[in-house]
Amino acid sequence: MPTTHVKTMHRPASDARCPSLRLLAAALLALPLAACLGGGGGSSNPEPEPEPEVRTPESIRLNLAGRYATGQYLVSAAEIPAYDPASKRAFVVNAQSGMADVLDMSTPSAPRRIDSLDASAVSPHAVVNSVSVNGGIVALAIEAETKTDPGHVAFYRADTLALLSHVEVGALPDMLTFTPDGRTVLVANEGEPSDDYGTDPEGSISIIDVSDITRPSVRTAGFSAWNGREAELRAAGVRIYGPGANAARDLEPEYIAVSPDGATAWASLQENNALAKIDIASATVTHILPLGYKDHGLEENALDASDEPAALDIAPRPGVLGMYQPDAIAAYQAVDGETYLVLANEGDARAWGEDDPAYWDGDAALGFVEEFRVKHLVHTNGFARRRGDDLPPQLDALAAGALLNPDVFGWCGARAGNPRACRDDEQLGRLKVTWTMGYRSDDNGAPVMFDAAGNPDPAGDRLMYDALYAFGGRSVSIRDANGTLVWDSGAQFERHLASDDCRVGPARDIPCKTFFNANHSSGDAFDNRSDDKGPEPEGVEIGRLGNKTFAFVGLERMGGVMVYDITNAKAPSFVDYYNTRADWTTANPGDALSAAGDLGPEGLKFIPAADAPDGKPLLLLSNEVSGTTAVLEIEQIFAP
Template sequence: MRRIVMLGGCLAMAAALSACGGDKKEENANANFSVKLNWLGSYKTGILDESAAEIPAYDAASQRLFVVNAEAGELDVLDMSDPAVPVKIGSINVSAIAAGAEVNSVAVQNGLVAIAVEADPKTDNGYVALYQAADLSLVNSIQVGAQPDMITFTPNGETVMTANEGEPSDDYSVDPEGSISLVDIRDLENLSVATADFAAFNAQADSLKASGVRIYGPNASVAQDLEPEYIAVSANSKTAWVTLQENNALAKVDVASATVTDILPLGEIDRSVEGFGIDASDDDEVINIRTWPGVVGQYQPDAIHAYQLAGKTLLVTANEGDARAWGEDNDLYWGEEADDEVDPPVLCEPDASQGFVEEFRVKHLVHASGFDRRCGDDLPPQLAALGEGALLDPTVFGYCGAVAGDPGDCREDDVLGRLNITWTVGYKTGGNGDPVMYTDAGVEDAAGTHIMYDKLYSYGGRSFSIWDEDGNQIFDSGDAIEQFLASDDCKLGTDRAIPCADYFNSGHDEGDAMDSRSDAKGPEPEGLTIGRIQGDTFLFLGLERMGGILVYNITDPREPEFEDYLNSRNTWDVDPEAGNLDGYGDLGPEGLVFISGEDSPTGEPLLVVGHEVSGSTAVYEVQISKE
């Protein structure tokens, strides 16, 4: 395998974590011990790439694990009395709650299992269903908002909260409002629900956009455009924070009044700054982590968790990134490919009302021939409505050859050409928000036909961040994760023998696919959980695409300490296929749950991870070593 490493930021993991705010164990230790993961075993459904193991939740009293099996539309119930050999002992099916309903998420507290239930169609209101962990009996259920995607208990056990994502239908004909439901469970026989919605922000669209909140869906109000993803709750159960992933923001919620009190923009990542670079191409056959002037990242976190420090709440996010893509399989949206060689000519006539796709490669966006060449293929009609083509600002992108009217080498595959960005923002606008127009030669002209980009917005931070209660960033890991995966210190497999760099930024459903995700969101930090061990706070962070779990001591939020990385995928050289998963290990970590030593069947802390691609639920021992 050809492997050339060109590291433009920190030169090794120790240097990367130190220079980017990381490993300073010797000079500023958080603890006199370290932790390391040891793979114990897994429960395997044997179902490939059908989300047969997503979100796990654990009940200590019954020693049962509850795992979302989206493929079956139910919860798998696993006996965890021997963590090395989890055994399926039952399931919970929610078909009695609503016809065609699906399980999206699960949480467990004090012997009560709470399930987020998505309706059919997903744009209808969903449900919260409550079951007893000990005997799997249904306790009660209640209707909540559209598409409850994540569910959690408040720490005081009085409320169950759901993040109701409210995604539109595939053709964008129905777009429900996003919301957060708060179910009062103090009287299980008489549940009540309150809704924290975003209606009060509908009149603030302009100010929200100006602050950096992405409001961009077609013909959507603010309430329709905001899509709650994941919830963290303060230790006193008074405040919750909800990731608005596509919107690159957090919602702050007052629990008692069920009110969204603020929407907090998370800002941009300047990819021209050392320590915040990316590998931008999947087609150059090398690891090339470097800075890119004019390119910015959007944090767009998925999972979020809260922890306490000196009486204050801190928030940790996994900055995965996500693009809106609705109607991408609808030929009516794209239009039929034009053909002027036939009589009468076939015209490309896309229908913008049939969907909305914002992701586009740089090489397809900026081209001397304009947009028409891609009509009927992958040209979003909403982009075509902005102009006949797009240019790069030569004052920003001159470093890769852009001149007036010509992007030069910037659109080459081994430069920025393969990078996926959003076309919805980054082009020059006037005071009224409309695009400034240019001739195809790059001259500003009100009668021009081209728009001009001076920023290219990519997806995801490829990092984790720590924030304060008001959304102010305390720490971001920058490019340290990608730098580590490229380093000689990183090893893959349960025996830690395979060089990570040989399969750098691989996809979770691919084999021998080094660099294949660099054009998108890199390793894609998606899921995380937090655990307390001997008074210190540890972060367990799952990398969706590359796979594996990173462990950090985050007791000092300004100087997180790297502890370990374990990737339990053992086979990397061929594509995984249904029927040959036994030798692969675990692919595509989704949800994580930490089990303290006090609650663990073994008396030692454990980590459980649901892997959506391999359909396996893996159990790891968290080993503690004195230093």
């Protein structure tokens, strides 16, 4: 049976017995009120009336309640949602317009756009990156016209959309969030480099005091204190690897979670495969927490590593390690009273200058790309055959070719000096990995060189890869406040999506495997993301229903939302998967996407029943490819 809580609220006798006084409360506050006179006697201290009980569901299920469609496809017209319960408005970042769309949510089945928040008055040619709402105040993160310049955070009234104030923050402000008390806003200033990596601003977290919303003040938690400690951080497992970068320039905050008590925050450092732990009161980054690596050689961490031939092939791959590299993170208090973090392990590679032919022609000063296919990395003829195509010049300068350690990769046929079947498409050949990690190095980080036959040789020109590092964990994780892994979903995402029990479509009538590891922008893309990051979990949102806490995880490529009961952080359980994606196979996806459902979920927002327009808990899901914001009803299933 579900556990229920009954709360009691002590009302004054006058309020309980004289409804008219409630309507006149504002006028009567200044008057002495002794009693409410009337016949019939009765106690002057009646029993308090109980609030409606808060029931705990046995389970939940997602259903489509409504949808707002921008009619704009493949242009990121719906990215991050937020919600104001007082005005019953949703605010959705529209990257195509550079604004935030304002949606009337008073009828969840038919949300409609009523206006937009345009930040050009704050910064000309500005682009809105993220949005958060608290207490009737809307906060927008605003990117400067030149993304490496300082950005802004602006504050608006949710009901009138009036601009209240704005402040300057770091370069490329992205995700932002209020502390639970609403008095502070934190924003992740990602500080991405320019496309040619010529300018690389420092990453930081701005901490904005909004206790007086008309005069906000900013403090900055930066990473300069970690400069000079790069070797220490690398040894601990933090990736610091950008060209010529120190810690402050290389660490790039992506997403922020705040503890329930509002004292501590954590920022995901996605490319660095780490978290920054922040003391809010002192505006200080106190710890850089490496996240470690996922062993895809274990059965519970199996993956599909190839898109060619297109097939379901989820299997262990010894020697392949996954960098968790979370995007969205969230904090919550579990049943044991401890604070835990929930992380969507999307994965992300640095790829700057990839659209400049001069970079691929060998000019390393014009970019930096770390991604490379295994089949090209360990080809027996070396790297030169890929010059002018997809060979990063930094890798070309490091060595003439690379080998696989046969002691690690013997399972797929590797022998000294020859990868053999390991580089076949159906094995590891198609998998995209980072070339910056996994090769054998000395105590100073310099590569240990080998000859083409696989023998150690200081005069050799080959790298020896003892491990291959793939992007993302293809999972959701739970970690404690110090970044220690408590639980990971392992291979559950891919195995569920490949199972006969899984169904997609608004009516859940299409086999999930139809779109297994599929791209989010074409209808016949079965398995074409297995060589990249699989289903790509990107967004995560937490919702509490009764005594249970649930995590909602958006899958960017495959689409849809995975739901887990995370009440017990050490033993979460899978609850539901819902994806409105439908089937379409026309030659021009733009002509058919309007009938294809919601594609490319980017951001999620949980709306508890008490704040929802119709008294039912909801989940907003913004989808960057289809340009839609889906309103999902959270159906609560109670024990009989």
